[in-house]
Amino acid sequence: xxxxxxxxxxxxxxxxxxxxxxxxxxxxxxxxxxxxxxxxxxxxxxxxxxxxxxxxxxxxxxxxxxxxxxxxxxxxxxxxxxxxxxxxxxxxxxxxxxxxxxxxxxxxxxxxxxxxxxxxxxxxxxxxxxxxxxxxxxxxxxxxxxxxxxxxxxxxxxxxxxxxxxxxxxxxxxxxxxxxxxxxxxxxxxxxxxxxxxxxxxxxxxxxxxxxxxxxxxxxxxxxxxxxxxxxxxxxxxxxxxxxxxxxxxxxxxxxxxxxxxxxxxxxxxxxxxxxxxxxxxxxxxxxxxxxxxxxxxxxxxxxxxxxxxxxxxxxxxxxxxxxxxxxxxxxxxxxxxxxxxxxxxxxxxxxxxxxxxxxxxxxxxxxxxxxxxxxxxxxxxxxxxxxxxxxxxxxxxxxxxxxxxxxxxxxxxxxxxxxxxxxxxxxxxxxxxxxxxxxxxxxxxxxxxxxxxxxxxxxxxxxxxxxxxxxxxxxxxxxxxxxxxxxxxxxxxxxxxxxxxxxxxxxxxxxxxxxxxxxxxxxxxxxxxxxxxxxxxxxxxxxxxxxxxxxxxxxxxxxxxxxxxxxxxxxxxxxxxxxxxxxxxxxxxxxxxxxxxxxxxxxxxxxxxxxxxxxxx
Ligand SMILES: [Zn+2]
Numbered sequence: 048x049x050x051x052x053x054x055x056x057x058x059x060x061x062x063x064x065x066x067x068x069x070x071x072x073x074x075x076x077x078x079x080x081x082x083x084x085x086x087x088x089x090x091x092x093x094x095x096x097x098x099x100x101x102x103x104x105x106x107x108x109x110x111x112x113x114x115x116x117x118x119x120x121x122x123x124x125x126x127x128x129x130x131x132x133x134x135x136x137x138x139x140x141x142x143x144x145x146x147x148x149x150x151x152x153x154x155x156x157x158x159x160x161x162x163x164x165x166x167x168x169x170x171x172x173x174x175x176x177x178x179x180x181x182x183x184x185x186x187x188x189x190x191x192x193x194x195x196x197x198x199x200x201x202x203x204x205x206x207x208x209x210x211x212x213x214x215x216x217x218x219x220x221x222x223x224x225x226x227x228x229x230x231x232x233x234x235x236x237x238x239x240x241x242x243x244x245x246x247x248x249x250x251x252x253x254x255x256x257x258x259x260x261x262x263x264x265x266x267x268x269x270x271x272x273x274x275x276x277x278x279x280x281x282x283x284x285x286x287x288x289x290x291x292x293x294x295x296x297x298x299x300x301x302x303x304x305x306x307x308x309x310x311x312x313x314x315x316x317x318x319x320x321x322x323x324x325x326x327x328x329x330x331x332x333x334x335x336x337x338x339x340x341x342x343x344x345x346x347x348x349x350x351x352x353x354x355x356x357x358x359x360x361x362x363x364x365x366x367x368x369x370x371x372x373x374x375x376x377x378x379x380x381x382x383x384x385x386x387x388x389x390x391x392x393x394x395x396x397x398x399x400x401x402x403x404x405x406x407x408x409x410x411x412x413x414x415x416x417x418x419x420x421x422x423x424x425x426x427x428x429x430x431x432x433x434x435x436x437x438x439x440x441x442x443x444x445x446x447x448x449x450x451x452x453x454x455x456x457x458x459x460x461x462x463x464x465x466x467x468x469x470x471x472x473x474x475x476x477x478x479x480x481x482x483x484x485x486x487x488x489x490x491x492x493x494x495x496x497x498x499x500x501x502x503x504x505x506x507x508x509x510x511x512x513x514x515x516x517x518x519x520x521x522x523x524x525x526x527x528x529x530x531x532x533x534x535x536x537x538x539x540x541x542x543x544x545x546x547x548x549x550x551x552x553x554x555x556x557x558x559x560x561x562x563x564x565x566x567x568x569x570x571x572x573x574x575x576x577x578x579x580x581x582x583x584x585x586x587x588x589x590x591x592x593x594x595x596x597x598x599x600x601x602x603x604x605x606x607x608x609x610x611x612x613x614x615x616x617x618x619x620x621x622x623x624x625x626x627x628x629x630x631x632x633x634x635x636x637x638x639x640x641x642x643x644x645x646x647x648x649x650x651x652x653x654x655x656x657x658x659x660x661x662x663x664x665x
Contacts, residue, residue, distance in 0.1 A: 067410045071376065074405040075140070077428050078133040082150065089130055089157055095123040096164040103167045107175045110187035117193050117466070120168065125465040127161050128424040130154055136408075136422055136431055143414035172200045173207055192464045195621055202320070206306040216305060226294035227579045233287065234576070241276040245269045253277045255574075262364040267351075274361040274568060281570045288573035289540025295579050296532040303533060311529040315582035319471050320623040324636035329588055330526065332641030333519035334553075339645050339652075340516045341556040343508065346652055349659075350505075358562045360555065367505035370498070376409060376436060379443040383450060386489035387482060389601050391609060397457055398450055401429065406453065411435040421449045423456025426465050430456040440490075440502055444483055444510070451482035459619030472583070473624035476514075476590030477597070478616050483510060484598035484647075497658045504655050511648045514591045520554045522585035525578060540573070547572040592640035593633045595647045600632065608632070 079085040102116035134154035138147045172180065180197050184190050208216065240254045246266045251257055253276055261273045281288070299311045308314035316323055348358040350367050374382070380402050387394055401407070406429055408415070416433060423430040430453040436442045455478035459468050487507045494500040524547055531538055538546075548569030555562035577584045597615075600608035615631035625635060633640050 067412070070405055071407075071409040072405065073136070073140075073408040073431055073433075075133060075136055075431075077405075078129055078425050082146075085130060085133055085150070088126060089153065092123055092126050092130060092157055093160065095119065095126070096160055099123065099164050104171070106168075106171050107179055107183070110183045110190060113183050114187055114190050114193075117190075117196070120165065121464070121466045123161070125426050127157060128426060129428065130157060132422050132425040132428075132431070136433070139416035139420075139433055140408060141412075141414050142416055169200050170207075170210075170213065172197055173204060175201075176204065177201045192466060195623075196466050199320075199623075206308065206314075206317075208305070223298050226291045226298070230288070230291040230295075230579060231576070233284065233291070234574070238280060238284065241280050243272045243276045245272070253280075262361070263366060265365060267362070270361040270365065271359070274565075278567050278570055281573050282567055285540035285544060285570050285573065287540070288570075289538065289543055292528075292543065292573070292578060293532065293538050295581075296528060296538070299529065299581055300533050310533045312526055312582060319473055319625070321473065321625050322636050325589060325625065326522065326526065326582075326585060328636055328638060329519055329585055329592070329641060330523050332638050332645075333516060333523075333588070335638075336516075336641065336645040337554065337556065339648055340512065340554060341559060341561045342652060343512060343648065344555065344561045346655065356560045360551075360562060360564045360568050363562070367508065368498075368501045370440065370502045372440060372499065372502065373438045374440060374443045375438060379436075379446055382443060382489065383447045383482070383486060386447065386486040389485060389604075389609065390613065394454060394613065398454060401432075401450070401453060401457070404429075406430060407432040407434060409434050409436045411437065419445050419449050421452035421456070423453065423460070424469070426460050426468060430454075430460075440506060443490075444486060444506060447482040447486040448479040451479035454478065454482075455616045458613065458617040462617035463619040463621055467621040468619040470618075470620050471624040473586050473589065474615070474627060476587055477594045477628070480510075480514065480591045481594040481598050481612070483507070484594060485602070488598075488602055491654075497661065501655065501658055504651050504658075508648065508651050508655070511591070511644065511651070515588050515644050515648070516554065518584045518588040520550055521575065521577065522582075522588060524550050524572065525582060525584070528578075529582075540570075543572055544569045589635050589640075592644040593628055593631075593635060595644040596633050596640045597631065599643060599647070 079088065099116075099119055102112075102119070106113050106116055131154045134147075134150045138144075138151040141147055175183075180201055184194060184197070207213065235255065238254075240252050240257075242250055242252045244250050245261070245264070246269050251261055251273075253261065253273060258273065258277045262270060262277075264270045264273065296311075299314075303309075303311045303314045306314055308317065312326060313323055316326060344358055344363075345355075347367060348355070348362065351358075351362055351365065353362065384395055384399055384402075387398060408431075411417075415435070417435060419432075419434045421430055421432050425431070432449045432453050434442070434446065434449060436446070452475065455470065455475065456468075459470055487503055490503045491500060494503065527546060527550075528538060528543065548564065548566070551569060551571070552558070552564050555564055557564055572578065597608070597612050601612055611631045615627055618627050618630075621627075622630075628635055
């Protein structure tokens with residue numbers, strides 16, 4: 048089951064809230080009153096899985112048979128989702144508890160049992176073929192809710208082998224993760240992290256989390272030191288990282304050939320039936336929008352007090368605006384509720400219901416999972432949100448983001464049968480970034496000073512850069528490296544740095560004198576684990592483009608815009624994600640949404656520059 052994580056994990060907070068009230072903890076008892084009840088439900092799942100074997104070879108017998116088997120499948124999958132959500136959230140609450148870990152393990156076992164029990168389901172539906180499936184669907188109207196589920200299976204016929212072939216493919220899956228496993232160990236644990244001495248005398252061992260903390264250093268010499276030491280270390284392992292990434296790309300190419308697709312990009316997009324034009328348009332439009340990104344870097348340089356043309360790659364992380372403004376939880380909740388008012392009463396009241404009924408575990412605690420996420424798969428219960436709230440504006444923004452996910456799950460679970468409730472990643476980040484846009488609008492409207500306005504604008508600007516342009520840049524690199532390997536080329540670590548460096552320099556406007564990139568930093572590709580996920584990150588960029596256009600329409604009060612948006616977040620996975628977003632009025636295969644997000648970024652910069660101008664006049 049899926050949980051949606053924040054794109055940028057935040058640095059683990061060391062400050063633990065002293066003010067946690069019982070109502071600031073979530074109530075997992077809404078799922079199960081006790082671990083004993085969980086175990087009883089687990090036993091029920093196991094017996095359902097055993098009974099499901101009776102469906103094997105019988106799916107095409109009659110419409111009635113198909114219906115009863117799919118009903119059983121949906122029912123035990125829903126049960127499993129609840130069991131899994133409970134166990135994983137209990138573990139997230141206290142990662143140090145041995146009992147919690149044991150329960151999470153038990154949930155994993157149940158997951159494996161479920162996989163095993165359903166292994167015949169998709170191949171058998173595929174073998175029935177479209178004509179037979181259509182006939183069965185016609186025969187029994189109550190099968191209609193499974194139409195999308197089965198269509199998504201039978202459409203794969205052209206990319207499926209015979210039984211023997213599929214058996215061979217399946218047996219290779221056992222060995223396919225070797226390169227990524229080696230990568231993870233080296234990149235997260237075994238890399239001999241360098242140590243630097245910062246200007247305040249502090250000695251810092253630069254592992255991944257220390258890097259994300261210290262790259263934001265106010266002192267410019269410190270930032271440079273951190274970059275040089277950190278990337279210097281990655282550079283020493285450039286050849287090894289080249290091998291682990293290339294082996295993963297080659298694995299993808301093999302699957303592309305086996306599955307009879309012309310290229311890996313096409314195969315990956317076809318998983319969600321996304322038109323290739325979505326990907327191509329994203330890259331084309333973000334390249335056209337580079338003057339906006341360059342404007343941002345120039346503005347950043349000015350705000351950091353750098354001379355024109357002095358901006359370096361190590362200057363992109365320190366916060367544009369530092370602020371001591373505090374946002375206690377109750378105030379933050381009120382802010383977010385006020386911000387989402389344009390979505391109407393139903394949306395606002397669903398969110399306040401969640402705020403009031405302990406759907407969220409709010410504050411950091413020792414041994415609690417870091418970052419923020421939303422778990423929305425407990426279908427008959429309600430979504431759960433995990434935060435590590437710490438009273439700053441970033442936390443308010445994260446609150447709006449995660450509750451955007453939560454409302455997406457809430458509305459989809461309410462409107463769809465379980466089988467169609469789980470939405471695709473391609474739509475997920477629309478609901479979260481949409482709320483960030485509403486929060487910005489609300490915060491700006493109510494800001495009491497230019498300093499406060501700058502805080503909101505600066506934060507929005509960083510989000511837009513990190514979620515749109517940076518992910519689009521990654522998407523372009525990913526497209527290019529897959530294409531090369533699909534064509535049989537071999538990519539060494541050095542070659543990967545060369546390709547990445549070219550894109551990095553273009554995005555950062557090195558030729559235009561915007562940001563200078565040291566050769567050493569072009570090994571950054573090695574640090575991005577997403578390149579092992581095969582065409583994943585572009586969905587952050589397409590989502591924020593879609594939500595920019597949708598939020599603009601709702602905020603302008605365009606007739607029908609709110610209703611279309613609410614329909615989208617109530618649609619779950621009832622259709623292919625591109626079509627769902629298109630029905631909401633956003634065609635991600637056209638330039639319009641990408642132009643909307645770029646225009647949004649320009650508007651934010653216009654406002655910042657207006658404040659700058661006001662200040663200079665004084
Ligand atoms: Zn998210």
